[in-house]
Amino acid sequence: MTIFVAQHTRRATPEETASAVLDDLDRRVTDEASFVVLPENVFTTGGDVQALPRQLREQCLDRLTTLARTRGTYVLTGSWAQTRPGGGLTQVARLLDPSGTECARVERPVLPDGTTGTGDDFPVVETPFGRVGLLLGPDFWLVEPPRIECLAGAELLLVAGSLDGGQQASQRAAVWGIATLNTVVVAFAGSLSERCGGGSAVAAPEGFVAEAGTDEGVIEAPWDVERIRHLREPDLRFQQTLWFGLWARRTELYTDLTAQVS
């Protein structure tokens, strides 16, 4: 089983970006795929965030649905902006199952500065390949949402993300660090643009399995859910210790994390 992660440069028009991403996925994703992951704001130009035109939106979703069906894989579609019924924009990311059906969705508001907001739903989906958590945009960089999904049993985090911070070297390293601290594999997809530094990667607790750096393309990495299950099993001889972060918690000490503080 294999995870494929897309990382592409944003083109001059959404149509060109979409064509570059989707054509490359068609060429590179094999029947070995169990998961395909696309980034936040996947089909934009790198300029202001705007709603993806309806026709293009439908074409993109149709092609990703076909990809899921023909390869027998789950596809995290990445996100694109849509207009909300009451006005304003929302980023929407969908998880398609191997039949092409949407089995989970994450929506996050587009904030006035064009960045994506955070949310309060952190879905975990049971799949034949293992339990997967879905994350969109900055939720990944908060400590809490990835943690909540792993506490709920997620063994793989699929992240429609973006490397858009001011400390990108630290941000890139943190993709692995988040995998370590939660004993999980992270499949992180980001785009390349003036603001976004790529950084797509598949990271296991012990290190990166595959990294795109700032290269355009589709990276692939093996997916072994049994390895994560092994690392999470307590070993009181301490040959393995990563289980500790999940098992040794004292929940009564953490109430301040749920309190609104200034």
Add this chain to the structure above:
Amino acid sequence: MRVAVVQTQWVDDHEDGLRNAYQAIEDVCAAGDIDLVCFPEFLLGPPWYMPGQDGLKGRTDTPIPGPIVDGFQSLARKLNTHILLGSLVEDLRDGMYRNTSLLIGRQGVITGRAVKAHPFGNEMVVCRQTDALGVLSTEFGQIGIAVCSDFWIPEVVRLLALAGARTIFVPGGTLGQNQPLMVNALRTAAYLNDVNIVYASSVGVVRGKRGDRLVEIHFAGTSLVASPEGVLAQAGSDEPEILVVDIDEPADGDGRRWQQLRRPAAYQALLTPYAGADRDLAAELRASLTGGGGPGRGRPATATSTPEGTRS
């Protein structure tokens, strides 16, 4: 704040360990103005409750205050520096113990303490844990202390950062097989929480037996200081070493931006246990101490002669 991070070597005789610690403080303070000297967890050497270390009971544990702490208080006063005793096995005099980190101020007064909150191994059986995690007010602002494996619970560093700590001290000990990922995890915690991390570790090997198993634990140093931007200084893996690092409060960075996006009301799930936790590990350890079978991966297994522990 100028911090000296002392990477200690565990030695067989804890009196030697104590002398080495005193000497390290004298040496580093003689070389320059040091605001705070930071030691690792169990700066005197292995705790008596590590497998095979029973002979140290009554030697590496100490009451607080007590003669061992007195010596460090005198040094702090003499050298006009703070000393963070990464941790001592605190003898509570009622048959129980705590893994306690002490902050001694320039006047030699104990100005703060942090008790390990998340027990590791036999600590589940012989130690009391803290009931609260909090920050300490110092002349350097508010600081946090996450004793050893408390660091491995991301909630701890997050709580300390949200409570106002800008520098978090992690007295620990790097296990050989964890070394690269430990360094990166510390760096990640600094970045995500927008704090400095000061991590002190030991080097050396501990050997002992649990039942008829050989236990061998390798400590791999790698003491470091990290800011949200990355690792500022890092020690090696094999030798005692002292890092001297000037630390400024971090400027507001990405981590601060992420924190402003938090939605605390949505995080109630953090107050529930891990969905896969279905064993009473303390009971298993208790049973292993009373001959009820050696603890192993999966369900408790019968003892074998297979070496256990951590190897680099």
